[in-house]
Amino acid sequence: MSRATELCEMLEACPPGRAGWRQFEDRCIDTLRYLFVPPLAEPKIQPRTYSGVDRRDAVFPNRNFDTTNNWSLLYKELDARLVLFEFKNYALEEIGKEEINQTRNYLTKTMGRLAIICCNRLPSRAAHVKRNTVFSEERKVILFTTTDHLKEMLLMKDRCDDPSDLVMDLVEYFYLQHE
Amino acid sequence: MSDIEIVRNKHVFLSYSSADSALAHRIAARIQAARLPIWLDEWELAAADPIAKRLDRGSTSSSVLLLLFSYAASLSLWVRRELAAGLRDDFRARAISPLLVRLDNSKIPEALMDLKYVDLHSDFDAGLAVLLQSIRDASAIDLGRLDPRMFELLIADLLRSEGYDIQRISRGQELGFDLVAMASPEKRSVLPERLLVECKHRRSERAGVAALHEVVASLARVAPQAACLLAVSGQLTSVARAYLSEQVRKFGVNLRVMEGAEVMQSLLQKPALVQRYFAAGEIE
Numbered sequence: 332m333s334r335a336t337e338l339c340e341m342l343e344a345c346p347p348g349r350a351g352w353r354q355f356e357d358r359c360i361d362t363l364r365y366l367f368v369p370p371l372a373e374p375k376i377q378p379r380t381y382s383g384v385d386r387r388d389a390v391f392p393n394r395n396f397d398t399t400n401n402w403s404l405l406y407k408e409l410d411a412r413l414v415l416f417e418f419k420n421y422a423l424e425e426i427g428k429e430e431i432n433q434t435r436n437y438l439t440k441t442m443g444r445l446a447i448i449c450c451n452r453l454p455s456r457a458a459h460v461k462r463n464t465v466f467s468e469e470r471k472v473i474l475f476t477t478t479d480h481l482k483e484m485l486l487m488k489d490r491c492d493d494p495s496d497l498v499m500d501l502v503e504y505f506y507l508q509h510e
Numbered sequence: 511m512s513d514i515e516i517v518r519n520k521h522v523f524l525s526y527s528s529a530d531s532a533l534a535h536r537i538a539a540r541i542q543a544a545r546l547p548i549w550l551d552e553w554e555l556a557a558a559d560p561i562a563k564r565l566d567r568g569s570t571s572s573s574v575l576l577l578l579f580s581y582a583a584s585l586s587l588w589v590r591r592e593l594a595a596g597l598r599d600d601f602r603a604r605a606i607s608p609l610l611v612r613l614d615n616s617k618i619p620e621a622l623m624d625l626k627y628v629d630l631h632s633d634f635d636a637g638l639a640v641l642l643q644s645i646r647d648a649s650a651i652d653l654g655r656l657d658p659r660m661f662e663l664l665i666a667d668l669l670r671s672e673g674y675d676i677q678r679i680s681r682g683q684e685l686g687f688d689l690v691a692m693a694s695p696e697k698r699s700v701l702p703e704r705l706l707v708e709c710k711h712r713r714s715e716r717a718g719v720a721a722l723h724e725v726v727a728s729l730a731r732v733a734p735q736a737a738c739l740l741a742v743s744g745q746l747t748s749v750a751r752a753y754l755s756e757q758v759r760k761f762g763v764n765l766r767v768m769e770g771a772e773v774m775q776s777l778l779q780k781p782a783l784v785q786r787y788f789a790a791g792e793i794e
Contacts, residue, residue, distance in 0.1 A: 483603070483748055490605040492744065496716060500749035503719035507753070 335485040338362050342478050347451050348422025355420035359449045360389050362481050363416060366494045370395050370402050371414065388437070389416045401495040405502070409472055411445040419450040426454035426475075428461035434473050435465045444471040447498070451478050463509055474501045521573045522548045522645055529582035533613055537578070537630070537638070544642050546649075573606050574648045576641075579627070580613040594621035602745060602771045607648045609778070611641060626778035647784040651777055653743040653770050656787065658711035662688050664787050665709050665741040665768075668776050671783070673697035674705065686728030687738070702737035702764075710742045717742040717767075719753045726757045729765060738765045745769050 338361060345355040364374065372392040379388055391414045395403040405411045417434060419426050426448065434446045448454070454475055462473040476498075484494035522541060526534035541548040577583075598621075601608055610618065610627035618627065628644055630637035656664065666676045666689055674691035689707035708725050710717040717740070729738050746754070746769060757763055768776075777784055 480748070486603045487747075490603075496718060497747045497749060500719045500747045500753075503723075504749050504753050507719065507723060 333489060334365060335489040338365060339482045339485050342481055345420065345451070345478075347420055352418075352420045355451065356387055356418045359416070359418050359481065362485065363389060363391070363449075366481075366484050366488055367391060367402075370398070370400055370495075374416075387418070389418075390414070390442075391416065393443075401493065401499045404499070405445055406443075409444040409470075411443040413442050415442055415446040417446065417448045419448055419454075421451065425452075426450055426458045428457045430454070431458050431461040431465060431473060435469070435471055438469075438471045444469070445474075446471070447474045447476050449476050449478075449481065453477060462505075466505075466509055472502060472505060474498065474505065476501070522546055522576065522649075523573055524548060524576045524578065526578035527580065527582035527586060530578050530580050530613060534578055537576075537611070537641075540638055541642065541645070546642070546645055573604075574645055575601070575606050575608045576611050576645075577608055577622075577625075578611050578613055579616065579618065579622075581616045583613075584616045584619070594619065602769070605745075605771070607651075607771075607774055607778070609641070609644055609648060624775060626775060643781065644778060647778060647781055647788075648774070650788040651774050651784060652788065653773060654712065656711065656743070658709070658714040660787065661711040661741075661743050662709040664777075664783065665689070665707065665773070667783055667786070668773070668780070669705075669707065669739075671780055673701060686724075686732060691739070704736060706733060706736050706738045708738065708740050710740065712742075712744045717744070717746055717750065719750050722746075722750055722754055722757075726754075726761070726763055726765065729763055730761065734763070736764065738763070739768060740765060741768045741773065743770050743773070745771065 338358070341358045342355075342362060345351040345358055360374065360376065368374070368391070372394055374389040374391045377388050377390060393402050393406050393411050393414050395406055397403070402411075402414075405414075415434070415437060417437075419430065430448070431454075434448065438444055438446055458475075465471050465473060480497060480501075484497050487494045487497065524534060524538055524541075538548050598608075600606075608625055610622060610625045612618070612627050612629045612631055614631050626644060628637055628641040630641070653661065662678075666678070669689070669691045670676055673694050673696070675694060677690045677692070679687055679690060687706040687708045689709070691705040691707055693701040693703050693705075706729065708728075710721060715721055722740070725738070725740055729736065746767060751767075754765065754767065758765060777787075
């Protein structure tokens with residue numbers, strides 16, 4: 332079995348909600364590492380308390396200063412010197428504006444203006460509206476990457492396409508729909 | 511160039527119903543004798559068994575999949591429209607080229623009718639020769655090898671073969687498209703009379719959301735009622751597809767995308783074009 336297929340299966344096997352949050356984070360980090368390191372550098376995994384529960388974020392250094400790949404474009408466009416990935420494995424509740432605000436606050440000047448929330452399902456409409464506000468006010472871009480997106484990127488890598496093309500499409504779609 | 515070189519990094523998989531096992535082994539033996547790297551695995555497609563996952567043996571990228579089709583296969587769930595559609599998505603995501611091999615005169619389901627098929631029913635040996643050449647063709651096609659200009663010429667030739675007259679648009683003509691295809695009079699009842707065509711080859715410009723946005727904007731500007739074909743050498747992401755569906759829904763643009771997998775299927779129906787663009791003539 333290829334590594335991509337193996338990771339797809341492991342992502343699918345994560346139970347939603349509290350029971351599977353740790354597993355979901357680990358599998359997402361494994362997947363992101365497989366997809367993007369290199370050209371991104373090894374992530375720093377940072378513990379963080381959210382709503383009284385420990386969660387971890389992965390921060391991938393982006394040192395693509397002089398290249399012409401997607402990460403270099405994102406570095407130039409969004410000062411994405413560090414790319415923040417957060418993980419939300421919800422069962423019943425939805426990702427709402429509170430989570431978007433948390434992410435927004437984490438995107439300090441040194442972090443840059445790009446965060447990617449890896450989630451097992453799409454956030455609420457309120458979250459979508461909130462991220463538009465965040466972009467209008469501070470030019471920070473918060474993307475939502477579902478488990479299906481992660482699986483798609485694994486297959487893209489397997490067929491020798493660049494998985495970060497999907498990230499670029501998410502960015503461009505976000506710009507175009509932004510009101 | 512030897513056959514083995516032609517099919518480098520590519521595998522040929524064979525899927526069949528157990529009722530067709532003897533014939534499957536006979537076909538596999540002939541394929542092996544032709545020095546094509548067949549992977550024969552005794553399994554049948556099942557509803558809950560994503561075929562591409564079942565095929566996974568390391569990397570399946572660019573593999574060729576032979577689907578033996580017979581009365582026994584026609585009773586399987588995978589030929590049903592919705593499952594066949596799922597399979598096609600799976601093939602596309604993994605860049606797998608399916609070839610249908612017809613073992614008897616069972617009717618090919620509508621959902622699979624656009625696949626290249628080879629008939630072994632009426633004349634086994636003659637059919638097998640065609641099958642071997644089709645496998646070689648499928649293995650030789652590599653749209654990534656073409657430069658953007660050759661890709662545009664290939665799309666023009668494919669459209670010609672379907673009954674269009676082609677006019678290339680020079681850059682000075684501002685339309686924002688590469689070709690105008692006019693259906694020949696006898697084809698106008700089945701084809702759009704006039705088709706604006708834009709070709710995007712990965713080497714010059716990826717068909718991402720921003721590029722699709724430009725095509726939609728050009729179409730809205732120069733010919734909002736016109737039919738448009740966007741031919742891309744690779745595959746759109748699900749995000750790009752979602753963007754395009756939204757544009758079609760919101761603004762009613764008449765835009766169809768032909769992705770690399772579909773270009774490849776069309777090419778398999780036209781061996782002469784495979785020869786012209788991918789030097790298939792060197793195989794022997």
